[in-house]
Amino acid sequence: MSISSFNRRWATVILEALTRHGVRHVCIAPGSRSTPLTLAAAENSAFIHHTHFDERGLGHLALGLAKASKEPVAVIVTSGTAVANLYPALIEAGLTGEKLVLLTADRPPELIDCGANQAIRQPGMFASHPAESLALPRPSQEIPARWLVSAIDNALGSLHGGAVHINCPFAEPLYGEMDESGLAWQLALGDWWQNNKPWLQTPNKVSTEKQCDWFFWRQKRGVIVAGRMSASEGKLLAEWAKTLGWPLMGDVLSQTGQPLPCADLWLGNSRATEELAQAQIVLQFGSSLTGKRLLQWQATCEPQEYWLIDNLQGRLDPSHHRGRRLVSDVASWLALHPAEPRAPWCVELPHLSAQAWERVAAQRETFGEAQLAHRIADYLPEQGQLFLGNSLVVRLVDALGQIPAGYPVFSNRGASGIDGLLSTSAGVQRASARPTLAMVGDLSALYDLNALALLRQVPAPFVLLVVNNNGGQIFSLLPTPPAEREQFYLMPQNVHFDHAAAMFGLDYHRPESWEALEQALSGAWRKPGATLIELVVNDTDGAQALQTLLAQVSQL
Incomplete structure (x- = not known):
């Protein structure tokens, strides 16, 4: 059996499986051990290929692609410290929810911990930061192709956000012309090669739950804090808040138009904080707030209820307010919780915001x-x-x-x-x-x-x-x-x-x-x-x- 040919077939299954989960962009760094993955990606016409000689930059390139496309993006690197250079981008994706699929080539087990060149302990090297990790075995025809494809599907199908680390050891030789080695193994997947669905389908949808008492809370004095969200969601939220008559403090990443600009300035004014203290409920949409004064106010406010709505899972509230943590995208949540037209209850904030803007403009x-x-x-x-x-x-x-x-x-x-x-x-x-x-x-x-x-x-x-x-x-x-x-x-x-x-x-x-x-x-x-x-x-x-x-x- 030709090892190089079977390595390629093994990698071809991996890359084809990724296409069934929406991966279109593949970012590739140069390397020898990653040759099976690189050539399999190069031969797959479903992919848009990006290359960069710097793995740290490559990981961030993939992060940017995932941010704007809202799709998972794959990264291929060779073994050794090339893998470690992906750590910063992996950490960021875990905190902000972009989906990355890190395909890291590796030496086979017999070359680890024995002084072999460019061989480090890669499985588990990213600790708790990946959302999912999969340490593949050395390619072997004794392992059915359906195991390999279903293992990839299981890791990606359950991915809500963050990175998947798939470690891929390959033995030498890595180069050579393709022959018939492993062809029957590859074709055992049958008509899977002709369709576009995962071998193992694992639906992973976050359902938005309607808050039955919303009709009660929308009649109260509320404040909206807007963190990171998409541009379309920011525009929707601004209109929704205006209808409710609730003040909206928008982070620069909220894309809400910041209807009360210079919040990080006027939140330092006692008149603003005294008026905001009258709020009975605070709704925060999106996380990752920027402004220091906004963060200070968020940490000290004490409404009857504090709701945080974000499609990322986890608490996302460093101040640990009493209230509700609602996992949902902003648009879906707003659709289920319509605004009732009401007159604005805050009178000081618009004046302070306008005065602050004038001071800056001067x-x-x-x-x-x-x-x-x-x-x-x-x-x-x-x-x-x-x-x-x-x-x-x-x-x-x-x-x-x-x-x-x-x-x-x-x-x-x-x-x-x-x-x-x-x-x-x-x-x-x-x-x-x-x-x-x-x-x-x-x-x-x-x-x-x-x-x-x-x-x-x-x-x-x-x-x-x-x-x-x-x-x-x-x-x-x-x-x-x-x-x-x-x-x-x-x-x-x-x-x-x-x-x-x-x-x-x-x-x-x-x-x-x-x-x-x-x-x-x-x-x-x-x-x-x-x-x-x-x-x-x-x-x-x-x-x-x-x-x-x-x-x-x-x-x-």
Whole structure:
């Protein structure tokens, strides 16, 4: 029997099984041990193939593809530390619900723990972070193909969100022409090869339960907190809240249009918290809240009931409120719980929000990152999408900006790391083919600099806007020790990104005024490729602007 041929047939069954669970995108890193999986994926016409030389970036590319497509995405890597590099993306997917299928090639058992090259203990290496794990045996004709396909179906069929880790050991030889080895084993699956259904079907649907006392609660004084959700859900929720007459505090990732903008500013005002204290029920839709003041209010509010609605399972409430944890997508829940038209019960919040917005707008002509966050809606591409980095960038946009309702906004706010942000944004665009504005800080861009290779071929105009405040200025907002702040927290690198853009063949601009930025953006949206725009700002101006505005609004 040809080992290389049977390895390929074994891998072919695995990859074909994935197609029955909606996998269309496959992300592949170079490697020898993964050859059976790579060639099986290459031969399957159902797949769209993506490649990257950096496994950490590859995992985040897959994460972005899954975010935008709402479909499971497969990743193929070789053995050894290549596998370990998938850990950050796997963790993020587990917290935010994207479905990843990690196919990790491995050495066979006899090469583990004996000094063999590139051989590590891979089964179970991701601990509790995968939603499902499957350690496959070495390919063998003594194991029926129906066992292999049903094992894959069982792992994916029960997947509600997060990653599946499928470890795939292969013995050498890995290369060679295909022969008849294992053909009968493969054909034993019969007409499964001609249809498009899983061998083993395991329905995994979350049913939305109607709350029978909703008609009672909708007549009360309620507050709505909106976290991460889809653009269509955000628009629906904003309309639903308006009908109810309940105030909606929308996170930047809620895509609700933030009808009461600058919540992270006016929540620091005692008039706001005193009025909100009259709420009898709080409904939170979606998790992963960004604003510090919103999180502080959420932690201390004490309504009669606190309901949290999200399609992810688990508690999702770090403040452990008394109430109800309802697992449902937002749209389905709203359809089952209609709003009854009522007059708004809050009078102070709209005034405070408008006053806060005026204070922010008064500074919009200054060239800086806080003002960019306020103006960001002016720079969004038509029919496009926004990807926000972590740290100071997303906090400033959340506190000082207002994104139109229903405009798609993406981010990695599960573990909120700065690793893989450029790769994730590349994946988001590849899945949607929309014009994309990605906005990150300088350290985030440096962390994932390899991902500029992914931007050399983009399906639509892509602008990477790097806000260069020379280090991790988020730490300027924290009580870090002043004497150690620069060396051990901010870590300024004193670099610019023109050489990086040139190395990867990307257009580059470094505007020094709003007019120059607008000209650069106007040109970028008219060309099919990617453009890197670097906004060099004074180091601490953004953080100081936020703190000044917080102080002003708190005294209104």
